[in-house]
Amino acid sequence: MKIYKKQVFLAGNPNSGKTTLFNTLTGLRQHVGNYPGVTVDKKSGQLTGHGDITVVDLPGTYSLYPNSLEEKIVTRQLLDIGDQSAVILYAADCSRLDSQLLLLTQIIDLGHPVVLALTMTDREDKYLDESTLSESLGIPVFKVSSKSGEGIERLKSNLVSLVNAPVTTNNSFYNLSDQEQKLAAALEGVLPEQNSYRRLQFLHHGENVAIKDQIAKDTIDRIRLESGFNSVAHQIEETLQRFNKLDRILAALQIGKTDTVSKRITHRMDQIITHPVAGPVIFALIMLLVFQAVFTWATVPMDAIESIIAVGANSIDSVFPESWLRNLITRGFIPGLAGVLVFIPQIAILFLLIGALEESGYMARVVTMFDAMLKPLGLNGRSVVAFVSGGACAIPAIMSTRTITNQRERLITILVTPFISCSARIPVYSMLVAFAVTEGKTFGFDNRAFALFGLYAIGVLMALLAAWILKAFIKGDERSSLMMELPVYRSPSMKSLVRLAYEKTKVFILEAGKIILIISMVLWFLSSYGWNREENLVSDPPLAESFAGNLGHAIEPVIRPLGFDWKIGIAIISSFAAREVFVGTMATLYAIEDEEHVESIKERMKLEVFPDTGKPVYSQPGTWSLLLFYAFAMQCMSTLAVVKRETRTWKWPLIQLVFMTGIAYLAAFVIFHLLS
Amino acid sequence: MATEKTIKILRFADEMEPAESSFISQLEQGEATSRLISMGIRPQLSIRLIKRLFFGKTLIFEINESFRVALRKDEAHQIMIKSGV
Numbered sequence: 001m002k003i004y005k006k007q008v009f010l011a012g013n014p015n016s017g018k019t020t021l022f023n024t025l026t027g028l029r030q031h032v033g034n035y036p037g038v039t040v041d042k043k044s045g046q047l048t049g050h051g052d053i054t055v056v057d058l059p060g061t062y063s064l065y066p067n068s069l070e071e072k073i074v075t076r077q078l079l080d081i082g083d084q085s086a087v088i089l090y091a092a093d094c095s096r097l098d099s100q101l102l103l104l105t106q107i108i109d110l111g112h113p114v115v116l117a118l119t120m121t122d123r124e125d126k127y128l129d130e131s132t133l134s135e136s137l138g139i140p141v142f143k144v145s146s147k148s149g150e151g152i153e154r155l156k157s158n159l160v161s162l163v164n165a166p167v168t169t170n171n172s173f174y175n176l177s178d179q180e181q182k183l184a185a186a187l188e189g190v191l192p193e194q195n196s197y198r199r200l201q202f203l204h205h206g207e208n209v210a211i212k213d214q215i216a217k218d219t220i221d222r223i224r225l226e227s228g229f230n231s232v233a234h235q236i237e238e239t240l241q242r243f244n245k246l247d248r249i250l251a252a253l254q255i256g257k258t259d260t261v262s263k264r265i266t267h268r269m270d271q272i273i274t275h276p277v278a279g280p281v282i283f284a285l286i287m288l289l290v291f292q293a294v295f296t297w298a299t300v301p302m303d304a305i306e307s308i309i310a311v312g313a314n315s316i317d318s319v320f321p322e323s324w325l326r327n328l329i330t331r332g333f334i335p336g337l338a339g340v341l342v343f344i345p346q347i348a349i350l351f352l353l354i355g356a357l358e359e360s361g362y363m364a365r366v367v368t369m370f371d372a373m374l375k376p377l378g379l380n381g382r383s384v385v386a387f388v389s390g391g392a393c394a395i396p397a398i399m400s401t402r403t404i405t406n407q408r409e410r411l412i413t414i415l416v417t418p419f420i421s422c423s424a425r426i427p428v429y430s431m432l433v434a435f436a437v438t439e440g441k442t443f444g445f446d447n448r449a450f451a452l453f454g455l456y457a458i459g460v461l462m463a464l465l466a467a468w469i470l471k472a473f474i475k476g477d478e479r480s481s482l483m484m485e486l487p488v489y490r491s492p493s494m495k496s497l498v499r500l501a502y503e504k505t506k507v508f509i510l511e512a513g514k515i516i517l518i519i520s521m522v523l524w525f526l527s528s529y530g531w532n533r534e535e536n537l538v539s540d541p542p543l544a545e546s547f548a549g550n551l552g553h554a555i556e557p558v559i560r561p562l563g564f565d566w567k568i569g570i571a572i573i574s575s576f577a578a579r580e581v582f583v584g585t586m587a588t589l590y591a592i593e594d595e596e597h598v599e600s601i602k603e604r605m606k607l608e609v610f611p612d613t614g615k616p617v618y619s620q621p622g623t624w625s626l627l628l629f630y631a632f633a634m635q636c637m638s639t640l641a642v643v644k645r646e647t648r649t650w651k652w653p654l655i656q657l658v659f660m661t662g663i664a665y666l667a668a669f670v671i672f673h674l675l676s
Numbered sequence: 677m678a679t680e681k682t683i684k685i686l687r688f689a690d691e692m693e694p695a696e697s698s699f700i701s702q703l704e705q706g707e708a709t710s711r712l713i714s715m716g717i718r719p720q721l722s723i724r725l726i727k728r729l730f731f732g733k734t735l736i737f738e739i740n741e742s743f744r745v746a747l748r749k750d751e752a753h754q755i756m757i758k759s760g761v
Binding site: 062063065067095096098099100102232233235236239240243270274276364367368369371372373375479481482483484485486 | 705707710715716727730739743745746
């Protein structure tokens with residue numbers, strides 16, 4: 001990522017309207033690191049109209065004293081900024097000022113230039129005097145509404161002038177105790193450029209903040225040890241003092257209690273949504289609706305993309321003379337590209353709907369409802385967030401586990417999340433479900449949608465079972481926590497949802513697309529050429545005698561007990577790069593075997609039989625066996641790479657690869673023999 | 677005799693009845709305390725038990741008539757409340 005000199009760091013509590021404000025300030029010009037994730041990654045964007053200023057969206061946190069990995073990043077970042085061209089923009093929900101300003105006062109005491117933005121002003125009906133608040137806090141205060149755009153321009157011009165000429169307030173909120181002052185003074189020699197409160201922070205965080213100077217590090221450790229510094233006691237003392245001061249400031253504003261309409265609606269809705277019986281039923285229904293939508297809404301755009309690609313391939317075939325290059329393009333590259341592009345509608349819709357569930361505040365209720373149920377399995381209520389995101393892609397899901405404070409619960413969540421059917425399995429499922437289930441409707445729902453829901457359900461059940469088993473092997477004694485705020489429901493902004501879905505789909509297509517395209521072309525080569533005809537490489541041998549055929553035949557004895565033939569063998573091998581490669585592989589394999597590839601792949605697959613027995617390959621037992629294999633097997637290199645990064649060892653991704661694929665083999669074997 | 681009247685029974689937030697309101701008197705020092713206070717759950721504020729989920733293993737509270745939080749039973753057990761006596 002490009003490093004800009006002028007930076008605005010956006011900080012605030014969870015549910016402070018921070019992310020919406022970020023979207024309003026940066027528009028479409030955002031960078032989300034390498035992988036998608038709501039506020040997990042260091043998300044940054046350019047301030048609209050001011051390309052030289054970068055806005056960085058910090059994860060939401062309550063104070064400088066972190067509980068989770070994500071919050072640690074914020075503390076570290078806030079202590080690291082020494083450059084005075086950085087300004088902190090603090091977002092707070094204006095109806096929640098009684099509890100959302102704690103971190104603001106800490107940031108002021110760190111000595112940063114700060115601007116306060118009061119969000120969700122459209123929800124607050126009481127009069128709130130920003131100038132009085134600004135005076136008592138000693139910093140600029142702006143009421144903004146991301147919905148109507150009110151106050152945004154004023155905020156922006158203030159940010160621009162502050163970035164160019166930083167001003168800090170002389171106000172300080174926390175008076176260090178005598179003991180704390182003595183300790184801070186003792187650090188003056190090694191941390192000369194820091195103020196007393198910053199020095200105190202270094203005592204609190206010790207090894208958690210990056211200190212380059214070894215002498216400073218040793219001095220801090222020694223002072224911590226010698227003074228018997230009780231961090232938690234000092235934290236509590238400090239926090240209470242800050243709140244007392246804030247209470248006095250807010251009392252002068254005479255804001256009074258807020259009892260808005262949206263709050264009353266929220267409380268009424270929560271009676272049903274968090275009901276012990278109705279709650280989980282509603283959750284299951286919402287999930288079913290999501291998948292129904294994925295299936296039905298995506299049909300029209302998918303058909304359109306499919307026919308456009310078919311027309312393109314046919315016209316290339318008719319215009320250009322037969323050559324290896326034409327074959328590479330129309331039988332390797334284009335089928336591979338089609339395998340990626342066709343699924344954009346489904347993936348985008350899934351990302352959109354999951355984003356809506358998170359932004360509306362519903363996910364906080366889901367976490368609350370399932371926490372007590374998941375705790376005995378070695379998981380946490382927050383694991384649900386990973387599981388639901390895992391329905392789109394395991395990569396952002398695994399990264400979302402950074403909010404789980406207990407390391408053991410976090411590790412187990414990471415290990416079992418890939419059992420949740422991700423969108424990369426949709427192409428495989430939707431192709432195969434057509435062979436396993438007849439068309440029609442049950443209770444008004446599409447049969448195939450039901451089968452798809454079943455596959456998702458079995459993925460969830462396997463994730464829970466695996467968690468329960470892993471719990472016995474993974475030790476850890478850290479305390480775990482729930483402590484979940486239940487925000488007021490709000491209708492997510494369509495604009496920001498579309499942006500989120502667009503970003504995530506783009507990254508997904510680029511990440512998966514690269515692998516799929518390369519593999520498609522490698523496969524085309526492997527299936528077009530064989531070593532029998534070294535002298536005449538241009539003419540293709542029959543598929544069975546090609547390199548790919550040899551590979552598939554080699555593993556056939558291992559997979560024949562599952563009902564798979566050698567062609568499926570090729571698909572499984574190539575799927576270890578990424579699951580969705582399956583469809584591209586099938587397209588490539590059959591396009592190559594057939595002289596005319598006008599016939600759709602599905603029709604072609606239906607006719608496929610085992611040469612020795614004459615039985616169809618895609619029979620019900622064979623198809624269900626393949627479906628279960630794809631449901632459980634670890635077939636995603638990108639996920640393994642992320643697990644390695646998050647656990648900082650190859651041990652866990654390897655264990656994950658072995659146990660998931662083992663379970664997949666076993667399940668496929670059992671179902672094939674049960675149904676045959 | 678006078679002492680008997682002034683003795684107040686220690687009560688914790690996890691022992692509240694649904695819809696019961698009280699005030700937070702103190703927070704026990706523990707792992708969760710710093711986080712609870714940071715979230716704005718602190719002495720002198722009103723606390724009301726909204727709902728018990730899962731046989732009381734998960735509790736939903738309203739703090740300061742302002743916002744709602746879900747806490748586990750052991751987390752709520754760190755919050756001391758003023759008893760109604």
